[in-house]
Amino acid sequence: MKSTFFTFILLLPICLSCQQKPTEKITIATAANMQFAMKALTEAFKEYHQIDCELIISSSGKLTAQIKEGAPYDVFVGANMKYPEAIFQSGLAAHSPRIYAKGKLVLWTMDEEIEVSLDILSFPEIDHIALANPKTAPYGIAAMDVLNHYQLIDQVKEKLVYGESIAQTNQFITSKAAKIGFTAMSVVLSPEMKGKGKWLEIDPSTYRSIDQGVVLLKKEGKDIKDAQLFYDFLFSSEAHKILNDYGYLVE
Template sequence: MVKHIQKSIALFFLIVFISGCNKKQDSQITIAVAANMQFAIKEISKVFTEKTGIVCDIIIGSSGKLTAQIKEGAPYDILMSADMKYPENLYNEGFTTNPPKIYAHGKLILWSTTKAINPDIQTLLQPEIKHIAIANPTTAPYGKAAISTLKHQKVYDQIKDKLVYGESIAQTNQFIISGAAQVGFTSASIVHTTQMKNKGSWISIPENTYTPISQGVVIIKKKERSHKTLQFYDFLFSHSSQEILKNFGYIVTQK
C-alpha cells in the first residue's frame, strides 16, 4: 500500500514536471539573429514578451553561420539576417515557409575608441594605424560592405594587410572597444546603445560606397507551424518594433 502511494506521488510529480516543460516550450520561440542586431533585438523581444507573454530565446551569430546551422537542423523558428542573400538562399532551398522580407536597412560606420584618432578613410592610410577591424566578409554582410567601401575609395590595396577579421560584428566590436584594433568598420547600432553612445568617435560611411544592407527575415519551416512564431514575425513590422529599430540607427520604411 505504501509503495503504491509512493509510486502514485512520484507519477504525479513527473506529470507536473513534464507539463511544466511542455508549457515552457509552448510559450517560447527561438530566434537566430545577426550579430549587428544583438542590442536592438533585446529591446524588441522585451516589448514583445511584455505584450504577449511569449519568451524569445535569442541566438546571436553571423548570418552565414546561422544559415549553415539551420541547414544542419538547428531548431530555430526565425532567422533575422543582416542581408537578403542568406534568407533567399534558405527560401530557394525549401527551408522557410515564406519568401524573405526586409525589416530594416543597416548603416555602416567607421568607429574608434582610441583617443586622438579621428575616424576617416584617409586616416586608415596613416602608418600609426596598425589594425583595422572588420567582420568576416565571407559570412558577415557588414564585412562585405566594408570591403566594398575600401575598394570604392581606392584604398583597399594600401591597407589590406592591416585588416583584422572578426567572426561577426559582435567580435569586431570587441576588437574596437578593447583597442586591439585602433579603428574599425561596424554597424551604426553599436554607437546608439546606452553603454557606447558617448564612447570614442565615429563617422557614417556614405551609402553610395557599398551595396545597401537590406536585412531580411524568414520563418523557418517546421513540422508544426507555431502561431507564436507568426505573432513575433508580425510584431517585427509593427510601429513599436520599427521605432526601436530607428532608435538603434537602422533605416526603416514601414509606417
C-alpha cells in the same frame, strides 16, 4: 553527492532560459549587428504577448549553415537578403523573406587621440583595422565596398583583421586590439555602447544597400503561431520606432 552537483550545473542554464512553458518560447537566430536592437525588440514583444524569446547571435553565414544542418530555430533575422533567401530556396522557410530594415555602416575607434576619417586608415600609426569577415557577414562586405570605392584596399590590406561577426569585430575595437574598425550604426547607438569612443557614419552611396531580411522557418510537427506573431511584430509601428532609434532605415 558529486553526480548531483554536476546534474544541477548542467540543468541550471536551461532553467534560467525557460521562465515559461517551453511551448511559449521562440528561438530567434539573429545576425550579430542586431544584437542590441533585437534585445529591445524582444523585450517590447514580450510586453505585448507574454512570450519569451531566446536569441542565438552569430554571423548570417554561420546561422544559415546551422539552419541547413537542422538547428531548431523558429525565426531567422539576417543582416542581408542573401542568406534568408538561401533558406527559402532550400525549402526550410514558411514563406519568402521580407526586408525588415536597412543597415548603416560606421567607422569606430576607442582611441581618443584619433580623429576618425577614412583618410587615416592608410596612416602608419593605424596598425590594425577591424571588420567582419566578408565571406559570412554582410557588414564585412559593405566595409570592403568602402575600401574599394576610395581605392584604399591596396594600402590597408595588410592591416585588416577579420571578426567572425560584427560582435567579434566590436570586441577587437572596444579592447583596442584594433585601433579602428567598421561596424553597424546600431552598435554605436545602443545603450551599452552609446558615448563610447568616436565614430563616423559612412556615406551609404559607397557600399551596396544592406537590406536586412527575416524569414519564418518551417517546424514540422510544431505550431509556429508564436513565431508568426514575432515575425509580424517586426513590421509593426512599435518595432519600427525601436529600429529607427538604433539607426536602421525602415519603410
